[in-house]
Amino acid sequence: MNISRRQFIGLMASMGAASCAKMDLESVKAIVTNDDTFTFAAIGDIHVLDARSTGIVNKAVGMINATEAAQFTLMLGDLATDGRLPEFRLAKNSLDRLARPYFTIPGNHDVDMTLANPLDNFTKSFDWENWDEDRGGWVFLGLDSCNGTASDVTIRPDQVEWLTAQLGKIGGDRPIALLSHHPLNPNTKQYRVKNAEDVLALFKNHNLKLVASGHYHGNQQEERDGILFTTTACCSTTRPNFDGTTSKGYRLFHVDKETITTEYVEVMA
Numbered sequence: 001m002n003i004s005r006r007q008f009i010g011l012m013a014s015m016g017a018a019s020c021a022k023m024d025l026e027s028v029k030a031i032v033t034n035d036d037t038f039t040f041a042a043i044g045d046i047h048v049l050d051a052r053s054t055g056i057v058n059k060a061v062g063m064i065n066a067t068e069a070a071q072f073t074l075m076l077g078d079l080a081t082d083g084r085l086p087e088f089r090l091a092k093n094s095l096d097r098l099a100r101p102y103f104t105i106p107g108n109h110d111v112d113m114t115l116a117n118p119l120d121n122f123t124k125s126f127d128w129e130n131w132d133e134d135r136g137g138w139v140f141l142g143l144d145s146c147n148g149t150a151s152d153v154t155i156r157p158d159q160v161e162w163l164t165a166q167l168g169k170i171g172g173d174r175p176i177a178l179l180s181h182h183p184l185n186p187n188t189k190q191y192r193v194k195n196a197e198d199v200l201a202l203f204k205n206h207n208l209k210l211v212a213s214g215h216y217h218g219n220q221q222e223e224r225d226g227i228l229f230t231t232t233a234c235c236s237t238t239r240p241n242f243d244g245t246t247s248k249g250y251r252l253f254h255v256d257k258e259t260i261t262t263e264y265v266e267v268m269a
């Protein structure tokens with residue numbers, strides 16, 4: 001299991017187990033079985049602004065907790081509205097209620113351009129850094145797709161470098177899931193990462209199975225060359241969906257060996 005110390009600490013904190021300082025890596029690993037059949041949840045774009053806006057997040061958290069098969073949750077960015085600490089605090093309070101681990105990537109609303117390091121508030125709140133997680137034989141790679149607050153972005157050279165380095169350590173047959181706030185979906189209605197094809201080409205000799213994204217608030221799902229690409233409706237009452245739909249919610253992904261399927265779960269605000 002390739003897990004950084006910072007991510008491990010973040011994992012413990014996210015599990016509400018920060019006080020269990022003695023908890024070792026094996027204990028964390030035991031949370032997820034090594035079965036090659038597992039389920040996880042993914043929430044995009046909660047856009048927390050104030051206490052009231054955490055209502056829908058708390059509902060989603062309750063629903064995921066009640067879904068015992070969901071072994072962990074991926075937060076696909078835009079946890080905040082303007083990348084402010086109070087927003088992150090509220091978001092974290094809600095997400096820390098998740099009974100099982102969760103992992104975050106930043107979105108363009110998690111950036112505060114008034115700071116020397118625009119991701120400082122996000123990083124402080126979620127102890128974030130690029131991460132890779134080994135789950136049930138799959139590798140999950142959490143990418144930072146942000147270019148400041150821009151909606152149309154190019155994956156930065158440092159992130160391309162990080163991805164390249166990770167892939168150098170991953171065998172060609174291991175199933176990989178890539179998490180990127182900005183979508184790489186070939187036919188997304190909006191906001192496709194400008195160098196998406198270059199990024200996807202990095203996986204040429206690898207077994208990329210899933211690219212899960214947020215940012216485009218709307219359910220999109222397509223497959224190309226055996227890779228499933230998704231975006232998801234936002235799980236927010238402070239923002240609309242961009243495709244005119246009104247349903248808010250999250251996704252469940254079901255993994256059966258190397259096969260992955262997904263379903264959308266509506267959350268009534």
Ligand SMILES: [Fe+2]
Binds near residue numbers: 045107216217234
């Ligand atoms: Fe968003």
Ligand SMILES: [Fe+2]
Binds near residue numbers: 078107108109
């Ligand atoms: Fe976004």
